[in-house]
Amino acid sequence: MADSERPRKQSDHLQPGVILINRYSIxxxxxxxxMGAVYCARDLHFPNVVKRVAVKEMINLVRDPVVxxxxxxxxxxxxxxxxxxxxxxxPRIYDYFSEDDRSYLIxxxxxxxxxxxxxxxxxxFLPEVQVLNWAIELCDVISYLHxxxxxPIIFRDIKPSNIMINTHNHVELxxxxxxxxxxxxxKGTMIGTEGYSPPEQYKGETSQFADxxxxxxxxxxxxxxxxxxLEPPFSFDERKIRSINPAVSGELEAVIYTxxxxxxxxxxxxxxxxxxxxxxxxxxxxxxxxLPAAIKPLSHQTAEISAAWKFECEDEIRGTPTYFTGTIFIxxxxxxxxxxxxxxxxxxxxxxxxxxxxxxPATYEGNIYIGSEDQRLYCINMRxxxxxxxxxxxxxxxxxxxxxxxxxxxGSDDAYLHAVNALSGRRSxxxxxxxxxxxxxxxxxxxxxxxTEAGDLFCVDLRGNVKWRFKAKRALTSSPVYANGIIxxxxxxxxxxxxxxxxxxxxxxxxMSKASISTPFITDNxxxxxxxxxxxxxxxxxxxxxxxxxxxxxxxxSSPITYQDSVYCGSVDGAMxxxxxxxxxxxxKYQTEGPITGSPLIANNLLYFGSNDHKIYAIVL
Amino acid sequence: MPxxxxxxxxxKSSKIILPSKLDATPELLKSINPGIVTIKTNExxxxxxxxxxxxxxxxxxxxxxxxxxxxxxxxxxxLFTITTNLISNDxxxxxxxxxxxxxxGGHANGELASSLAVKKLASHVIxxxxxxxxSTSDNQLGISIQEVMQAGVMHAHQSIKExxxxxxxxxxxxxxxxxxxxxxxxxxxxxxxxxxGGNLQLLTHDHSLVKRLVEIGQISPExxxxxxNRNLLYRALGQGEPFEPDITSLQVCQGxxxxxxxxxxxxxxxxxxxxxxxxxxxxxxxxxxILIDTANAAGGPDNISxxxxxxxx
Numbered sequence: 001m002a003d004s005e006r007p008r009k010q011s012d013h014l015q016p017g018v019i020l021i022n023r024y025s026i027x028x029x030x031x032x033x034x035m036g037a038v039y040c041a042r043d044l045h046f047p048n049v050v051k052r053v054a055v056k057e058m059i060n061l062v063r064d065p066v067v068x069x070x071x072x073x074x075x076x077x078x079x080x081x082x083x084x085x086x087x088x089x090x091p092r093i094y095d096y097f098s099e100d101d102r103s104y105l106i107x108x109x110x111x112x113x114x115x116x117x118x119x120x121x122x123x124x125f126l127p128e129v130q131v132l133n134w135a136i137e138l139c140d141v142i143s144y145l146h147x148x149x150x151x152p153i154i155f156r157d158i159k160p161s162n163i164m165i166n167t168h169n170h171v172e173l174x175x176x177x178x179x180x181x182x183x184x185x186x187k188g189t190m191i192g193t194e195g196y197s198p199p200e201q202y203k204g205e206t207s208q209f210a211d212x213x214x215x216x217x218x219x220x221x222x223x224x225x226x227x228x229x230l231e232p233p234f235s236f237d238e239r240k241i242r243s244i245n246p247a248v249s250g251e252l253e254a255v256i257y258t259x260x261x262x263x264x265x266x267x268x269x270x271x272x273x274x275x276x277x278x279x280x281x282x283x284x285x286x287x288x289x290x291l292p293a294a295i296k297p298l299s300h301q302t303a304e305i306s307a308a309w310k311f312e313c314e315d316e317i318r319g320t321p322t323y324f325t326g327t328i329f330i331x332x333x334x335x336x337x338x339x340x341x342x343x344x345x346x347x348x349x350x351x352x353x354x355x356x357x358x359x360x361p362a363t364y365e366g367n368i369y370i371g372s373e374d375q376r377l378y379c380i381n382m383r384x385x386x387x388x389x390x391x392x393x394x395x396x397x398x399x400x401x402x403x404x405x406x407x408x409x410x411g412s413d414d415a416y417l418h419a420v421n422a423l424s425g426r427r428s429x430x431x432x433x434x435x436x437x438x439x440x441x442x443x444x445x446x447x448x449x450x451x452t453e454a455g456d457l458f459c460v461d462l463r464g465n466v467k468w469r470f471k472a473k474r475a476l477t478s479s480p481v482y483a484n485g486i487i488x489x490x491x492x493x494x495x496x497x498x499x500x501x502x503x504x505x506x507x508x509x510x511x512m513s514k515a516s517i518s519t520p521f522i523t524d525n526x527x528x529x530x531x532x533x534x535x536x537x538x539x540x541x542x543x544x545x546x547x548x549x550x551x552x553x554x555x556x557x558s559s560p561i562t563y564q565d566s567v568y569c570g571s572v573d574g575a576m577x578x579x580x581x582x583x584x585x586x587x588x589k590y591q592t593e594g595p596i597t598g599s600p601l602i603a604n605n606l607l608y609f610g611s612n613d614h615k616i617y618a619i620v621l
Numbered sequence: 622m623p624x625x626x627x628x629x630x631x632x633k634s635s636k637i638i639l640p641s642k643l644d645a646t647p648e649l650l651k652s653i654n655p656g657i658v659t660i661k662t663n664e665x666x667x668x669x670x671x672x673x674x675x676x677x678x679x680x681x682x683x684x685x686x687x688x689x690x691x692x693x694x695x696x697x698x699x700l701f702t703i704t705t706n707l708i709s710n711d712x713x714x715x716x717x718x719x720x721x722x723x724x725x726g727g728h729a730n731g732e733l734a735s736s737l738a739v740k741k742l743a744s745h746v747i748x749x750x751x752x753x754x755x756s757t758s759d760n761q762l763g764i765s766i767q768e769v770m771q772a773g774v775m776h777a778h779q780s781i782k783e784x785x786x787x788x789x790x791x792x793x794x795x796x797x798x799x800x801x802x803x804x805x806x807x808x809x810x811x812x813x814x815x816x817x818g819g820n821l822q823l824l825t826h827d828h829s830l831v832k833r834l835v836e837i838g839q840i841s842p843e844x845x846x847x848x849x850n851r852n853l854l855y856r857a858l859g860q861g862e863p864f865e866p867d868i869t870s871l872q873v874c875q876g877x878x879x880x881x882x883x884x885x886x887x888x889x890x891x892x893x894x895x896x897x898x899x900x901x902x903x904x905x906x907x908x909x910x911i912l913i914d915t916a917n918a919a920g921g922p923d924n925i926s927x928x929x930x931x932x933x934x
Contacts, residue, residue: 543867
């Protein structure tokens with residue numbers, strides 16, 4: 001046997017800088033448990049951004065193969081339970097794997113604190129309205145578990161240290177190590193946390209009533225700051241909440257004691273009923289209308305969103321900025337292309353065209369390329385702002401330049417796609433598209449894809465020959481995006497299309513309520529887009545199922561982008577939105593004084609975007 | 622622009638059709654296609670690879686096998702394959718539809734259910750997707766592949782409810798169109814991706830009660846394999862409302878294989894053994910037969926259906 005194995009202590013934590021399976025770079029230890037540690041790590045699959053994940057480690061030091069296997073199985077059980085769950089208050093699982101004697105779960109990183117820490121760090125008692133707010137969210141997530149199909153899941157281990165409060169003051173239920181689906185009448189082994197567990201759990205019986213009891217015990221602890229693990233079991237009755245914390249209402253106390261009844265049948269019949277009772281108590285005590293207001297930032301990390309700098313142009317900014325080596329380039333309807341210092345917004349130069357600029361600049365070999373409504377494409381020296389050449393099309397240029405193979409590809413309202421040598425400005429060819437081309441072309445594996453205002457999506461080869469053409473019912477103003485053999489594009493006909501890049505066959509369609517001219521954005525297995533119906537959508541890229549949508553107050557023509565675990569997107573309502581990537585929940589919004597029609601850009605932890613209020617903003621993330 | 626040339630050169634070399642015994646050294650490529658090295662310009666040139674005219678039409682290679690098994694006296698499995706090409710403008714696109722359906726033994730009309738499922742789905746897909754491609758009128762398919770599969774499965778579901786009352790069936794279908802594969806799935810038949818090393822990647826999710834028990838840690842995979850209710854499904858075609866199949870699309874990889882089978886195969890032969898058999902031969906038909914023989918040698922407790930589709934390199 002492998003007795004040459006290096007003996008390893010449980011305190012043998014992974015050091016910062018260790019990289020697991022070539023992907024997760026350990027950054028710090030977040031917590032230490034009985035079987036291993038929890039780390040914060042960086043996902044190296046996202047080299048250009050810092051995507052943090054939580055790495056939950058289990059060190060298996062047991063030599064007995066049977067026990068060893070049981071431990072690994074329990075670990076995988078947690079992974080499998082988590083993988084099937086989909087709720088905003090349950091962290092998402094990304095991966096799990098084993099290396100040597102350690103197994104790892106890769107989870108969504110929850111930025112926040114657990115309730116146990118919060119209780120310890122709070123000098124006074126926590127306000128009733130705050131506890132009530134968490135309690136209602138806990139009821140919601142427990143209700144989700146208890147109503148899980150095909151079988152209810154009993155969490156079995158509800159306690160303050162298993163409840164995280166994220167920086168937006170929402171609850172997250174963590175540690176599904178012993179969550180267990182419920183089979184009525186089955187005798188299970190005794191697992192639970194002393195102090196929070198109901199009497200029947202010690203008899204090996206577990207049902208949803210156990211979670212109701214444990215929630216009651218947790219709320220008791222939150223309001224009294226008396227740790228039940230330090231008291232005799234089942235002694236909450238001897239520590240009346242209001243005798244310890246008189247500020248708590250009799251109504252809420254009564255709800256908690258109903259949850260803490262020894263007889264399961266005397267507790268609330270379901271966690272939904274308990275939630276109703278909590279709401280009813282809040283109504284009586286007048287806290288109900290304070291509930292939304294009670295959602296106050298808990299920690300300094302939800303600091304106010306503020307602009308690092310703003311820069312004002314002379315007319316609307318409808319387009320999208322480009323970043324290159326410390327400089328922001330953006331066009332405006334005052335006909336100028338601006339070059340600004342990305343760090344402080346200082347003006348470097350501007351280049352005057354003779355028409356409004358809506359397209360996004362592109363960079364190549366020290367030059368900047370921009371199309372203008374004066375019908376010309378300009379090649380400008382990035383440093384000096386001097387024109388190198390310009391190229392005339394026969395219509396306003398609203399499509400953004402795409403540079404590949406030494407060529408600039410762009411569309412024009414003259415109904416052609418142009419391919420122009422990037423250095424000389426000479427045309428190699430142009431393709432008759434039949435109608436205006438405002439969509440930005442993309443080149444993938446020797447083929448160029450672009451949409452037209454008549455609703456055609458063209459696939460042309462590098463000689464400009466049309467390989468296939470797909471026709472949507474209305475205009476394709478947004479730009480195509482490519483991933484894994486598929487071209488994705490949104491249409492004014494209200495559909496988001498996934499088309500086979502080789503043949504143009506529709507793999508799936510996703511329907512929105514109104515037109516879309518927002519270019520989709522892909523991250524992991526999700527695709528994000530916006531619609532004139534004022535929503536931002538998140539769709540599963542394989543099954544075309546909607547994951548979530550978020551309603552803004554006006555049209556969304558801006559294209560979403562993702563960064564770390566957030567989605568950023570502007571709206572014609574004038575706000576830049578930051579949403580939780582997985583749930584679509586609002587993190588913050590930043591109001592400008594005009595519609596935001598262009599798309600945001602992120603570089604060096606700053607979010608850049610223009611608004612029709614004539615300003616370009618840089619916001620610190 | 623030397624980097625551009627390298628780029629161009631590599632792209633071309635990868636597409637040149639060479640006699641298989643020759644090694645594609647750069648010198649050899651020059652001798653075969655001197656045109657590549659005679660370009661003298663220093664400016665980027667936009668052109669597709671000239672070798673494209675030599676491209677053949679790589680075809681899907683399919684094996685199928687079926688057995689009633691040792692312990693059953695009739696076959697409730699149905700399978701269907703069609704492998705062809707779509708003709709579209711100047712190119713041909715690989716087209717294949719592969720279906721396995723396993724009628725539910727506990728229901729009176731299991732046999733009828735599985736054959737209805739296969740017929741309804743196959744005819745819907747062929748009528749909607751394939752026949753228009755060989756008709757002379759140019760009418761673009763207005764809906765998506767996933768919608769075609771979804772509608773086909775719903776037709777099958779309704780048909781079973783109407784014509785085989787009480788019957789139910791699994792259904793695992795893969796539609797291959799070019800490099801994209803769309804899978805529609807209900808029940809506990811399975812589709813696997815097989816990589817060139819013979820490793821299996823399960824693409825479907827068993828709608829099996831016992832599988833759920835394993836997933837949530839209630840029982841071990843070993844216990845599951847002998848569990849008395851291991852054939853109980855929580856979702857099956859012809860059973861229950863509301864009803865919805867799992868539908869997903871993914872890109873196929875060259876040199877890989879698709880394996881679709883009923884539980885008469887995967888429930889009887891351990892995955893490791895399936896992997897070994899897949900590695901033993903590159904002939905899909907032979908592999909299918911060995912798989913069936915192995916399942917029967919292991920007792921053949923159930924009907925066995927296997928389809929293997931090999932994607933060309």
